[in-house]
Amino acid sequence: MGVAVLLGGSAYAGWTLTPPGPGPAPVAGPSDRAEVPSTTLPPLDEPVPSAAPAPEDLPEIDYAPSPAGFPDDPDTLDTTPLTEGLRPTRRLAAYDGPGGRPVAFLMPTISGVPLTVPIARRERGWTAVLLPSANRKLAWLPPGGFRTVALRDQIVVERVAYRLTWFRDGVARRTWQVSLGQHGQETPLGRTFVLGRTPPPESVYGGVDIYALGSIPDDPDSVPPSLRGAHIGIHTWYHDGELGRKTTNGCIRLTPGGQRMLLAEVPEGSPVVVVDELPTAPATA
Known part of the structure; x- marks a missing residue:
């Protein structure tokens, strides 16, 4: 008694995240989380670094600790609100920087729960998000394959x-x-x-x-x-x-x-x- 329990997956603590049920979600109405198409293209005079092909055997980011190789979040103690979230619409290769090395796949769901990750940075047409199942790390994504949502x-x-x-x-x-x-x-x-x-x-x-x-x-x-x-x-x-x-x-x-x-x-x-x-x-x- 008196010792708080860390939240674990079924392999660790016998319980998992709860996927949303049918009907409206119990938090935030549609006006709070209106989705808009992703718009991350740079100015016309700034080229978008190309994304190297991702090997099919890359690990998928799930509830277990994320793979090593992702960069540090340089603004990790910044309390400026992050006002945009990203929702993958398919499996996305996540990179260690714009035009960099693919490290793992970011999935549309984790433990059956739709994934929304806050957008931390944008650079040369690429988008950096806070990495799930890790501390103070970013994942970089090339354009396409996701939608954005307002975070209030x-x-x-x-x-x-x-x-x-x-x-x-x-x-x-x-x-x-x-x-x-x-x-x-x-x-x-x-x-x-x-x-x-x-x-x-x-x-x-x-x-x-x-x-x-x-x-x-x-x-x-x-x-x-x-x-x-x-x-x-x-x-x-x-x-x-x-x-x-x-x-x-x-x-x-x-x-x-x-x-x-x-x-x-x-x-x-x-x-x-x-x-x-x-x-x-x-x-x-």
Whole structure:
């Protein structure tokens, strides 16, 4: 008791992400996530670097830790909201840079859940997205094979203040106190995103769904063996007595009411940034 569980796939913790069911999604209406065709072409006087053919035996990016070889996110601690997401419409070769080396395939779904990844950069007609199942990494994609979607929401977590703030359209809406990763299993710094959600597998989660993030433990060997290969999660707990403390295995734990509000308002693909401290406390703090 008192130890938060990292979000894991069926091979690790016995439960998986929840694919959306029939009918409207429980988060964000159509006007919040209107899709538009991808438009990433550079100016006419700037050529688009060609994409090298991707070998068919490249690994596919899934819930397991992503393959090595992707570049670092140079702006990983930047809290400027990322306002566009990318949805693959087919299997996409992901590269280590514009015109660079293909590293893996980015798939339209992960564990049956449609994938939306925040767009981090654009360069010479190529698009860089936050890499799923990795920390502080980017994947570069050539033009074509995806659609874009507007992202209105952002979650910012401050490790020093034990504070989670939900922003919409750049404005702080609500703030909650949280508990974070204990010594040696610290909540990873940097930009990530909401990968998907899952029902709580045990009563200790307070009966509230859990968010799986794109991030994973910085030191996979530091977590208990049953959590190896798991993702960092945002979730609640059966009591609030540990808020404002370092007690989890890396997850971000908040109140049941706060988690229910995030689940109702913040859709998959929304960016999450973990920093030590914001220069100025949010107005909602």
